[in-house]
Amino acid sequence: MSISRRHVLLQGCVIGAGVIAAEMPGIVALAQAPQTPERRSLAGLAWNDPIVASYRDAVAQMKQKADSDQLSWVSLAQVHGLDPNTYHFCPHGNWYFLPWHRAYTVMCERLVRSLTSNNDFAMPYWDWTNDPTIPDVFVSPTTPDGKPNALYVSDAGFERTWPAGTPMPPEIVGPDVLQSILNSTTYEEFGTSRPDGQDSLDPSWIINQDSGTQGVLEETPHNNVHNNIGGWMPTATSSRDPVFFMHHCNIDRIWALWNLHNQNSTDSLWTDMPFTNNFYNPDGTPYSPKVSDLFVPENLGYTYGLPAPAPASPPAVMAMGDKVRTLFAASKPQGTAGVKTFVAQNAAQASATASKYLEIPVAVDATLLTAVARRRPASSGTELLAFSQARERAASGPRALAFIRDVTVSDPQGTMYRVFIDCDNLTPATPVTDPHYVGTFGAFEHGSHGGKHAKPSFVVDLTRAIQRVHGSSANPPARIKVQILPVANQPSARLGTAAPTQIEVAFVSV
Amino acid sequence: MLAALCGAAFALSLSAALAAEPDQLIATTDRPATITATRPAGVRASPAQSARVIIKVTGFQPAQDGPVQAVVKAERNGTDQEIGRFAITPYTQFRAANPDQAKRFGLPLPNDLASGGPVKLNVYLVPANGAGKGASMEIGSAEIR
Numbered sequence A: 001m002s003i004s005r006r007h008v009l010l011q012g013c014v015i016g017a018g019v020i021a022a023e024m025p026g027i028v029a030l031a032q033a034p035q036t037p038e039r040r041s042l043a044g045l046a047w048n049d050p051i052v053a054s055y056r057d058a059v060a061q062m063k064q065k066a067d068s069d070q071l072s073w074v075s076l077a078q079v080h081g082l083d084p085n086t087y088h089f090c091p092h093g094n095w096y097f098l099p100w101h102r103a104y105t106v107m108c109e110r111l112v113r114s115l116t117s118n119n120d121f122a123m124p125y126w127d128w129t130n131d132p133t134i135p136d137v138f139v140s141p142t143t144p145d146g147k148p149n150a151l152y153v154s155d156a157g158f159e160r161t162w163p164a165g166t167p168m169p170p171e172i173v174g175p176d177v178l179q180s181i182l183n184s185t186t187y188e189e190f191g192t193s194r195p196d197g198q199d200s201l202d203p204s205w206i207i208n209q210d211s212g213t214q215g216v217l218e219e220t221p222h223n224n225v226h227n228n229i230g231g232w233m234p235t236a237t238s239s240r241d242p243v244f245f246m247h248h249c250n251i252d253r254i255w256a257l258w259n260l261h262n263q264n265s266t267d268s269l270w271t272d273m274p275f276t277n278n279f280y281n282p283d284g285t286p287y288s289p290k291v292s293d294l295f296v297p298e299n300l301g302y303t304y305g306l307p308a309p310a311p312a313s314p315p316a317v318m319a320m321g322d323k324v325r326t327l328f329a330a331s332k333p334q335g336t337a338g339v340k341t342f343v344a345q346n347a348a349q350a351s352a353t354a355s356k357y358l359e360i361p362v363a364v365d366a367t368l369l370t371a372v373a374r375r376r377p378a379s380s381g382t383e384l385l386a387f388s389q390a391r392e393r394a395a396s397g398p399r400a401l402a403f404i405r406d407v408t409v410s411d412p413q414g415t416m417y418r419v420f421i422d423c424d425n426l427t428p429a430t431p432v433t434d435p436h437y438v439g440t441f442g443a444f445e446h447g448s449h450g451g452k453h454a455k456p457s458f459v460v461d462l463t464r465a466i467q468r469v470h471g472s473s474a475n476p477p478a479r480i481k482v483q484i485l486p487v488a489n490q491p492s493a494r495l496g497t498a499a500p501t502q503i504e505v506a507f508v509s510v
Numbered sequence B: 001m002l003a004a005l006c007g008a009a010f011a012l013s014l015s016a017a018l019a020a021e022p023d024q025l026i027a028t029t030d031r032p033a034t035i036t037a038t039r040p041a042g043v044r045a046s047p048a049q050s051a052r053v054i055i056k057v058t059g060f061q062p063a064q065d066g067p068v069q070a071v072v073k074a075e076r077n078g079t080d081q082e083i084g085r086f087a088i089t090p091y092t093q094f095r096a097a098n099p100d101q102a103k104r105f106g107l108p109l110p111n112d113l114a115s116g117g118p119v120k121l122n123v124y125l126v127p128a129n130g131a132g133k134g135a136s137m138e139i140g141s142a143e144i145r
Helices: A005-022 A025-032 A050-064 A073-080 A097-116 A175-182 A216-229 A243-259 A315-329 A366-373 A387-396 A463-470 B002-020
Strands: A081-083 A339-345 A358-363 A399-405 A408-410 A415-421 A437-441 A458-461 A479-488 A497-499 A502-508 B026-028 B033-037 B052-061 B068-076 B079-086 B103-108 B119-127 B136-144
Touching (some): A050 A073, A050 A097, A073 A081, A073 A097, A175 A216, A175 A243, A216 A243, A216 B079, A216 B103, A339 A358, A366 A463, A366 A502, A399 A463, A399 A479, A479 A502, B033 B136, B052 B068, B052 B119, B079 B103, B119 B136
Antiparallel strands (some): A358 A479, A415 A437, B026 B136, B052 B103, B052 B136, B068 B119
């Protein structure tokens, strides 16, 4: 019988309950049990967050070691490929692709823990569906404190070529692609199929490259992100680029998401295949898992925090809902615990126009902004989690909302009003995939009811944009610049304007 | 019964029409490869699994100035419908010495296309960054599974 992640979680619950029931000191023991480190999205991790700092520090240490040292960065990369044109142990284009790269990422994760003595370290993932630009921590040659950034690639001839700040196209990493991946119902469709003609557990089948049929996960986001980044990434020694492990960590997370509703192959040609002497532990001893050893992340020393479905509405979600509702009930809620509102007037009654967007700075409490910027982001795969769990994660963390009040609009029929925050180079050509983009509202002017015609107000959720824009900042600012940009909804449309009376930014937390 | 016969006749005529058009198996950034995907003889659609197109790539030449990807579109009633994208890694030149060495890529086939007969595919090479100069891809075959 294979052990699934669900079994592990259930066993953990039963064991915990038994300890509590047996004797009270057990509670102390339970409380002291080490937590499995959780792999988190890079979004919301500051450049000096201990997770990012540990990875950067470990990579720096490994880069300083002689190439011949087993713990050097070059040696680690040579597990994957011997040189840019020659693969070593890594499989691609067959059904060992996912488990092998899971083990490889685990190996790197353990090396980082060992080199930095940070046993809480868990490899962060680059969630390119939600955050399609190369994460900030990789793009500068120095860190904000002026030190060399080991996560930057400066190797001559292998510099990254994808422009920083340019998002990966949604056609390769967007929600539709992710949905297509997660819609696969069999492992070989999802995670690439077996090598043609495989009839044994001979290890030569592992490196029988491209002998299976690649699924969308490998052929679309995996391959294209490798190729697009450029430099080392499109080569056999792609793991010379430190972004490699964050990219593969996200691939691994998608496997874990898919496993929430789908079973791995049970074919022994897959489950029993060992990766003998492909990997090594921090002490230099071989790490040779077989495929079925790699099914449960928690057994490997990390978790994605994907708990079993909760049976009832989580109280935290209900509490958050109550607080958010107060914001809609009154324009300036007073005295509600966990709700804080900041207001900025549009004193000059300035309008957002086609030639000049409207920008209204709102002074806020930097502590509250930081809490939003650093909250744990919702997974892009939440639609496949049990609804209550996904809702709890998405809805119970601190949020920021912007109320755009009493807006005077002109020509609204042909106009969409895009909202951005803190975008210093905003133009009509700025795409909605830009990290500063918040959302779009439209005004539906269709007469009045009962002789009253109040000006419309709009609300947009700033949470995700704040995470993208300020998540990696060491000191998020004490203001948010809310920007409104009218764009035509079709080429022939007459472009309208918008002038709110004020903007309120509300922070809500449970 | 009559409807079934009409359907079979239509499928046969479509198959004949598609087969009459020669496949263009080399894709460049200027011109797509065109190939007709058919279900291999003896292979029936699996009710437990959605249909896929399996494309075999037998040769690839990367662009000199940046990555290219393959965009696969199924042609229906004279219009292209994108069914997926794939890329070659490592991003380097290769040629399959024999059909067994082809790289294979599976793409989900929408139900409305899977339920009919052969499907004409256009495989475009599209630069992701750069102009895609010098890139080419050779398609060996395409099957519906």
